[in-house]
Amino acid sequence: MQKFWDEFYLNFVKDDRWKYLTGGLQTTLVVTFFAVILGIVLGFVVAIIRSSSAKSGIKKPVAAKGKSVPVRKLAGYYLFKAVDLLCQVYLTVIRGTPTMIQLLIMYYVIFGSVSVDKRVVAVLAFGINSGAYVAEIVRSGIMAIDAGQFEAGRSLGFGYPATMWHIILPQALKNILPALGNEIIVLLKETSISGYIALTDLTHGGNVIRSQTYSAFMPLIAVACVYLAIVSLLAAGVARLERRLRTSER
Numbered sequence: 001m002q003k004f005w006d007e008f009y010l011n012f013v014k015d016d017r018w019k020y021l022t023g024g025l026q027t028t029l030v031v032t033f034f035a036v037i038l039g040i041v042l043g044f045v046v047a048i049i050r051s052s053s054a055k056s057g058i059k060k061p062v063a064a065k066g067k068s069v070p071v072r073k074l075a076g077y078y079l080f081k082a083v084d085l086l087c088q089v090y091l092t093v094i095r096g097t098p099t100m101i102q103l104l105i106m107y108y109v110i111f112g113s114v115s116v117d118k119r120v121v122a123v124l125a126f127g128i129n130s131g132a133y134v135a136e137i138v139r140s141g142i143m144a145i146d147a148g149q150f151e152a153g154r155s156l157g158f159g160y161p162a163t164m165w166h167i168i169l170p171q172a173l174k175n176i177l178p179a180l181g182n183e184i185i186v187l188l189k190e191t192s193i194s195g196y197i198a199l200t201d202l203t204h205g206g207n208v209i210r211s212q213t214y215s216a217f218m219p220l221i222a223v224a225c226v227y228l229a230i231v232s233l234l235a236a237g238v239a240r241l242e243r244r245l246r247t248s249e250r
Contacts, residue, residue: 011218017209021219024205025226031122031201032188038127039187040180043134046087048164050135051142053084087135094132100193102129107197118199122191130187137179141172174245181238185231192227202226 012018094102106125107118145168153163195204206223210216 007215007218010213011209011215012222015212017212020200020205020208021202021222021226024200024202027119027194027200028188028191028202029230031119031126031191031194031199032184034123035126035130035187035191036184038123039130039134039183042127042131044138044169046090046131046135047138047142049080049084049087050091051139052160052164053080091132091135094129095136099126099129099190100196103193104196118194118197121197122194122199122201126187126191129190130183133183133186134180137176137183138172140179141176142168144175145171177238177242177245181234184238185234188230188234189227 012021103122103125107121111121142164149167149171150160150163153167154160158166191201192203194201195207198204200208202223206219209219213219
């Protein structure tokens, strides 16, 4: 037991080494929070564009008999198709390359010649990466909604955007909530690679302690326990929200 307390003192109390963990935890939570917001916003936008194309929400204008198609409508259609193609490329590239490589490219290539806060780089890298997975999660939820719901919205006088916002997305959100919660948990754990750009997150803080004390067990177990506690809280929050949504349906 004495050896345990000696190790505890060496790793966390001496020289206030516990501050590496608390400071790293703060960085991890900040990066995760803003990356989640960016990922959700980007994911919903991409999902709506992709599902609109699949659901034929945007159709090519057809000329009336004896008339030509207005240039404005035709330009709008081709603009949408170009944006849809751009979204497909985004999904293919982001899901097809490792998150660590994306983070390194963001830091050493895109912002290589610019002085920028490393937390901003991490938020952009993780947010853009998460957005691709959120987009597919949301798109699957939208595509699972019966086509009759779109027709019902139009029969009420809603246009396609209003139908999507007021009828489709609220139903899709209930279906995708477990997967969306899981993506947030995955994103939180993925931020552990932030040390590759010398950002002192929770994992990097544990590694700094390990490099000073030459003791790997306690700092790494402490980091693992903190991650486990945060993930457990997130999982409990998502489960509670699911129960409340199910209750509201009755």
